[in-house]
Amino acid sequence: MNFNPCMKHKLVRKTVRRFAEAELGPIAHDIDRDARFPWEVIEKMRPLNFFGLQVPKEYGGADVDSISYAITIEELSRVCAGIGLCVTVHNSVGAYPIVKFGTGEQKERFLPSLACGERIGAFCLTEANAGSDAGGVETSAVRDGVDYVINGTKIFVTNGGVCGSAIIFAITDPENTRNAASVFIVEKGTPGFTVGEIEDLCGMRANPVSSLFFEDCRVPASNLLGRAGDGLRVGLAALDTGRIGIAAQALGIAQGAYDAALKYAKERHQFRKPIASFQTIQNYLADMATEIDAARLLLYRACAFKDAGQPFGSEAAMAKLYCSSVANRVTSLAVQVLGGYGYSREYDVERYFRDAKVTEIYEGTSEVQRMVIARNLLAQLT
């Protein structure tokens, strides 16, 4: 067991940090305030492989290992979680399911434009009556000759407002209780596929989260990902990978808040001393640093399991559960360290605090993560 980051992972971190601090740093505050998606930065990210992180090289991706992937999301989110979110969702649930389950023809058709970021990906499971309960999906896809006709509404779709293609969950066989759902790739511009208004959310405001509407939306059967009825298998595999990304995002938010708190604690003077000289503040900093470190080790273990080809669902759920909870505790403490300034919109810590909350909600709530972990524990023979 080696706990030292290898040279490659150090260089990945430096490379992404330099980009994030220079390109996202100056605008992160404004794009959150204005709820603006920064296309000008996305343009710069395209040739740097941010949109083809785990796409094979033959399709124009960088094919990085999962720890490099996590570090990339961490470092983007440390500066701007809304764009970290865009990148992780695009890669882990927008593109990766096609890498894993797509046919050769589907890979040829979709991966090159996803990998270069010309097309931004989205993933739609959640509906008005379905979220944690994937079985509650009501969107339907009915076979009609060589096509499927899709009807339904998906809500809270990350990247919804800017996506070039979406991976959607729909019911193809309502009578079949086990294999009712299937997964489809739907391209922007397909008649009957429209984007709803951008949601006004507490955090992640740079990301255009929206509803997506499907009204007699006709897609060729060749857009079916996996076999008909494979929906749950494809979806759950996508979510396992997605959880690594969201855990990394939560970790990045925590790191950003901690870095800001540490810097402030050294600079801010009260009682004629830097507040970092007080034991209370030192205890806060020590707790934050310890929890961040523990979260990071848990996350990288899930990544290492994934790359070794081992089952990693339970490890990814633990990492997502813990990283998101650390993000909430650390950002809350960071606000406390900065006091009134922490609560002010002028400082970044308030944004981290708002951004952290949703990491306990999306890509499976903390309650669902515990369910996944417990299911694995109970399934083991004792």
Add this chain to the structure above:
Amino acid sequence: MVSELPWDARTGTLKREMAGGMMNPACKHAMEAALQLKHIHGAHITALTMGPPMAEEVLREAVAMGADRGILLTDKRLAGADTLITSYTLARAIEAVCPHFDLVLCGCSAADSETAQVGPQLAEELGVPGVAYVEQLSIQQGAVVRMQRVADDFLETLEMKLPGLVTLTTSKYAPRYVPLSGVQDAFESGEILTLDADGLGLDPNVVGLKGSPTQILDVFSPTTGKKNIVLKGAPKKIVEQLLEKFDDRIGGAAGKDLKVDEQG
């Protein structure tokens, strides 16, 4: 700054392991200049560094940026070299691995110790012309490099026949962003050659700390102390005290030596 880093009083060298390693900023600009020249004229770029084994990361970064290969000089016997012996060692390595080089590009100075000595000394060791503190350069007809630099508020244009050596400032050639596939490839298939004193055929007694004629005795940050001093007494006494205590500073500000003036 070097004075903010821990240094070893016994050897007079920096404890570099206490700080995170990175490619020296000016060298990164030099690397970018090399890549731009390669883009226009075609070239084979070798990135060369001397340091502890962890300095390999810097060479991987250079390869990720677009260098064709990296050479790492690493050996405990090479450690602790002053700028003269560093230049000597680098020169022997260049002669060994790139005997037919056209152009050596260096950062003008290191961000830690900022001596700016290695580049010019390296030109001497290699027996080629060298120009320091260059901002911009281009290759002209007939293997001539044309350069611009700022010296004493003048913009100088210089030309030099190749082979030669140029040290670059950080004012131009902002380093490119490295694509993540480049980082991945640099580690998967990048060519890094490691050499030690034996590999270079160097006598261990003339390299490293042992072979270095200069030694650092002290490292400190100059402080800018501003004090309010009240001179008391009769006006005549005050003027006398003023001149006595601060004649060098007043003289410096006035541009002449007050004592010499007095005596003359």
